[in-house]
Amino acid sequence: MLDTSKAMTRPQHAADDHPAFPPARVGVLLANLGTPDNYDYWSMRRYLNEFLSDRRVIDYSPWIWQPLLQLIILTKRPFTSGAAYKSIWNHEAGESPLMTITKDQTAKIKAAMQERYGDKVLVDFCMRYGNPSTKSKVREMRDAGCQKILFFPLYPHYAGATSATANDEFFRAMMQEKWQPTTRTVEPYYQHPKYIEALAQSIERAYADLETRPDILVCSYHGVPIRYLMEGDPYHCQCQKTTRLLKERLGWADTEIKTTFQSKFGPEEWLKPYTVEEVARLAEAGKKNIAVCAPAFSADCIETLEEINEEIKESFEHAGGEHFTYIPCLNDDDAHIEALSTVIGENLQGWLD
Known part of the structure; x- marks a missing residue:
């Protein structure tokens, strides 16, 4: 609830019965x-x-x-x-x-x-x-x-x-x-320098705490139907740019980071690759140690805590993956x-x- 306790005042020269207002x-x-x-x-x-x-x-x-x-x-x-x-x-x-x-x-x-x-x-x-x-x-x-x-x-x-x-x-x-x-x-x-810096710092901290460096970082963004992109929605392009800027800030090679999309719903084709399928493909291709982050979410929620850290993790492990690290959203990080x-x-x- 907002603080509305500030003294109410009437406009200068207003009549006595004029409604009073809080300060602007x-x-x-x-x-x-x-x-x-x-x-x-x-x-x-x-x-x-x-x-x-x-x-x-x-x-x-x-x-x-x-x-x-x-x-x-x-x-x-x-x-x-x-x-x-x-x-x-x-x-x-x-x-x-x-x-x-x-x-x-x-x-x-x-x-x-x-x-x-x-x-x-x-x-x-x-x-x-x-x-x-x-x-x-x-x-x-x-x-x-x-x-x-x-x-x-x-x-x-x-x-x-x-x-x-x-x-x-x-x-x-x-x-x-x-x-x-x-x-x-x-x-x-999505491209603000301080946002990219906050993302990069969170990745660096997470990697520093791991005994073994992940083979690849998967940046999993919430998906939308690919039709939306064709109709002019800029979401896909902005997600790709965030990944690129993050990669450049970290000083990584293209092979160390990948963009995917999650949360497909309904019969339409959505933005690809789908995270749940891509993590399984990575495991089958020999990437047994991966990390996943969710740059499109400002706060952890059902799509990160349950979908990524449970469903997508299970897909990776079922395909032969061994070490799955979920890097939390930025949340209230300073x-x-x-x-x-x-x-x-x-x-x-x-x-x-």
């Missing part, structure tokens, strides 16, 4: 994908229904997709997805790891903004699906006096199914406001927070500096 401030609203409230059937069904009903995520005709979703997928998938969430759930906090990590990231970014701007900036987070909703946080920021809001989708790479749908929801929330704040959205930061805070500062120029 700037809001920084971080946005991540979302999380179910719990891993039980109905919590999972609500979350999956919202997620899979998003036309940015599944763009098939609703006349075809919705009967399939409501009558078949949502009767079965909440059980399997719920079991997957249960296996990674933060039971102590009663929330998913994504929620815990996003809270930690927000707290650290808030401290960085406080140090730089004092009480002129408010920092909070929202989720595209589930809670806290984008609409509720936009309203809280408006009530707290934010006449300007910087909206920051926490996706290094742009994709219609991530950055765009987060922005869509933000603008829908803005449509409900009688007095709309001035707004900016943050562009993808270098990552510095990178995100730098991006925020660059986007606040002209508003505060």
Whole structure:
């Protein structure tokens, strides 16, 4: 909950019955994908229904997709997805790891903004699906006096199914406001030097802790249908550039790093190579010791903690792989927070500096 305790004031020379307002401030609203409230059937069904009903995520005709979703997928998938969430759930906090990590990231970014701007900036987070909703946080920021809001989708790479749908929801929330704040959205930061540096440092630390250097680093990005690339989505190109910049920063050869894509869903062909298949091929080709990182995720979540560290690891080991190392997302690592805070500062120029 945002602090709305600042003294309320009326505009100069206003009548006594004029509504009072809090002092004008700037809001920084971080946005991540979302999380179910719990891993039980109905919590999972609500979350999956919202997620899979998003036309940015599944763009098939609703006349075809919705009967399939409501009558078949949502009767079965909440059980399997719920079991997957249960296996990674933060039971102590009663929330998913994504929620815990996003809270930690927000707290650290808030401290960085406080140090730089004092009480002129408010920092909070929202989720595209589930809670806290984008609409509720936009309203809280408006009530707290934010006449300007910087909206920051926490996706290094742009994709219609991530950055765009987060922005869509933000603008829908803005449509409900009688007095709309001035707004900016943050562009993808997939090639920002501080982001690449944070990634490189995390790889170097992980490798330093291993007894044997991995034969190859697999950079596994969340996939999208290849049709999206053909329709103009820049996601594939941005992922490839991140891998190249990371390779150059590390000073590695092409044979030491590889780009793959995970989380295929539905009958369409998606961006290739598929991570789950590629790790098996690597094992069969003699690469018995591999490391996997997930540069497209700003925080560990179901796709990294369960899919990579369980399903993809199992595929590698089943094909004869011996040593599988998952390198965690940047999460609330200090270098990552510095990178995100730098991006925020660059986007606040002209508003505060």
